[in-house]
Structure formats: C-alpha cells, structure tokens
Amino acid sequence: MAPARPLSLVTGASAGIGASFARALAARGHDLALTARRRERLESLAVELHQQHGCTVTVLAADLADPAAPKALCEELAQRGLAVDWLINNAGYGVPGSFAASDWRTHADFLQVLLNAPVELAWRLLPGMHERGYGRIVNVASLAGHVPGTAGHTLYAPAKVFLIKFSQGLALESRERGVHVCALCPGFTYSEFHDVTGTRTLMNKLPGFMWQNAGEVVAEGIAAVERGDAVHVTGRVNRLIKGMFKLMPDRLAFRLSARQGRRYRQAD
Incomplete structure (x- = not known):
C-alpha cells in the first residue's frame, strides 16, 4: 500500500524532465526531496x-559528480526522518565531440553522474522500500539505448544501455516486494539538454514530430512505472524507431545510424 503522502526524491530537478517530474508528483499528492547543483x-x-x-x-x-554525494544525500534524508518512496534518477547530461577530444576527468565525472550515482542511490534506498513493501524507481534512460551508437556523445548511449539492463534486473528482483522499477526511454525532448551541450542549432534542424515536451514524457513515465513496466519508450514515433532498428540487419542499422548521426554531430 502506498503511503498517504509518498516522498519522492528527484535528481536533476532544477530543469527539464526533472522539474516536470517534481511538478507532476506534487500534483499527485507527493512530498518532495529535490536535488541538483543549482540551489536557487x-x-x-x-x-x-x-x-x-x-x-x-x-x-x-x-553535485552528483562527487562520489560522496549519493551517500551524503541519503544520510541527510535519514537524519531528517524522511523515507524515500519514489526515486527518480533523472540527473544527466551529454559530452559532445569525439571520445578523445575530452580529458579523462570530464569522462569520469560523466560516468559518476549517469552510472554510479543512480546505482548507488537505488542500492541505498531500495532496502527501505522492500521493508515497507512499497516503492517506485524510475531510471531516466533514452531511446539512444535502443539504437546503434553514433560518433560524438560516445559514452551517452552505452550509459543508457546500462540503465535499461540494470532496471530490468532490479525490476525482476523487486516486483514481488511491492517495488516497481522502470527505465524510461525518451527521445528528443524539449529541455535545456542541447543548450548545455551547445548543440541546439543542430537539433533545431530536426522535424517537429520528432520532439516531445517534458510533461508528456513524465506522464508516460509515471503511468509506466505504476503499471510495472520495466522499460518504456515514450511516444509513438520513438517506439516506431526502436522497432525499426530492431528488425533491421545489424550492418544496415549501423550504417543508417552513422549517416543520420553525422547530420547532427557537433564537430570537435
């Protein structure tokens, strides 16, 4: 049974999908714990x-790039007597350009935010959810985790593949204990993501039907995790793209992905 007022921890809550999750969950009667770098x-x-x-x-x-941050967040919540019922692992960003063009610190911070932090937060908060017999974990992955990789943003798709497989395994381990886990896989979403990576001009070349707004993504994500879906790709267009690449021969899918990727890649 869900508590009367569930507490939701949302990472990357200062903008975009994270802020939309916060708004949607507040409207559902949740209390919130919000984290991101920008306090204001x-x-x-x-x-x-x-x-x-x-x-x-x-x-x-x-700053989830700090390896100590997940433990510190959970300890702070515990000290305040707050038990997390919903975990929204949303924090993330992209590193544009080729793999060798960025220094290792940049890549290490990226892996900490997109891989280590969500896994550690789930590990720290899941036992309490199991004990109470209720919980929801949404790991915000991406359509990129379902299609061949492209040049540029070299670590982004692999990180999202990891979140998808991690969510599937965790869902199987937890579903009998009242905890649902879902990898939410949006495609192109109106947010600050491409402004931060400096690729907004390139992304504006994409046709409008390729895009969703953050509110649509969040509504689908909440419905999916409540249903118990381990993976959910948002939007009909994105589900069509996923299905198309799944049916293609690997060599053809890779060539098509490479050709399209060159159109929207930022040069080093």
Whole structure:
C-alpha cells in the first residue's frame, strides 16, 4: 500500500524532465526531496510547488559528480526522518565531440553522474522500500539505448544501455516486494539538454514530430512505472524507431545510424 503522502526524491530537478517530474508528483499528492547543483532554481521550484499543492519540499543541493554525494544525500534524508518512496534518477547530461577530444576527468565525472550515482542511490534506498513493501524507481534512460551508437556523445548511449539492463534486473528482483522499477526511454525532448551541450542549432534542424515536451514524457513515465513496466519508450514515433532498428540487419542499422548521426554531430 502506498503511503498517504509518498516522498519522492528527484535528481536533476532544477530543469527539464526533472522539474516536470517534481511538478507532476506534487500534483499527485507527493512530498518532495529535490536535488541538483543549482540551489536557487530548486528553491524557486520548491516555493512554487508548496504554494500550488501544499506539499513539503526539501531542497538538497548537490553535485552528483562527487562520489560522496549519493551517500551524503541519503544520510541527510535519514537524519531528517524522511523515507524515500519514489526515486527518480533523472540527473544527466551529454559530452559532445569525439571520445578523445575530452580529458579523462570530464569522462569520469560523466560516468559518476549517469552510472554510479543512480546505482548507488537505488542500492541505498531500495532496502527501505522492500521493508515497507512499497516503492517506485524510475531510471531516466533514452531511446539512444535502443539504437546503434553514433560518433560524438560516445559514452551517452552505452550509459543508457546500462540503465535499461540494470532496471530490468532490479525490476525482476523487486516486483514481488511491492517495488516497481522502470527505465524510461525518451527521445528528443524539449529541455535545456542541447543548450548545455551547445548543440541546439543542430537539433533545431530536426522535424517537429520528432520532439516531445517534458510533461508528456513524465506522464508516460509515471503511468509506466505504476503499471510495472520495466522499460518504456515514450511516444509513438520513438517506439516506431526502436522497432525499426530492431528488425533491421545489424550492418544496415549501423550504417543508417552513422549517416543520420553525422547530420547532427557537433564537430570537435
């Protein structure tokens, strides 16, 4: 049984899909713990959500590139007597350009945020969910995890593949204990992602039907994890793309992905 007011921890909550998750969950009657690097944005969102929905919002500014951050977040929540019922592992970004063009610190920080942090947060919070017999974990992956890799953003798709497989295994381990785990796989989504990576101009060349807004992605994600779906690709167009690449011979799929990727890749 879900608690009367579940507590949701949302990472990367200062903008985009993370902020949309916070708004949607607050509207569902959740209290929130929000984390991201930009405290001012989190505090502004906290005021907005409290005024609109009367929820309690805990702001925990943190940089998940710091290996100590996941443990510190969970310890801070425990010290405040807060038990997390929903974990939204949303924090993420892309590193544009070729693999060799960035220094190792850049790649190490990326892997910490997109791989280590979500896995550690799940590991730390899952036992409490099992004990209470209720929990929801959404790992925000990507359509990129279902199609061949392309040049540029070299680690992004592999990281998302990991989250998909991790979510599937965790879902199987936890479904009999009242905990649902879902890898949410959006395609192109209107957010700050491409502004941060400096690829907005290139992305604007994509046709409008390829895009979803963050609210649509979040609504699908909440419905999917509640249903118990271990993996959910958002949007009909994205599901069509996934199916198309799945049916293609590997060599053809790789060539098509490479050709399309060159059109939207930022040069080093």
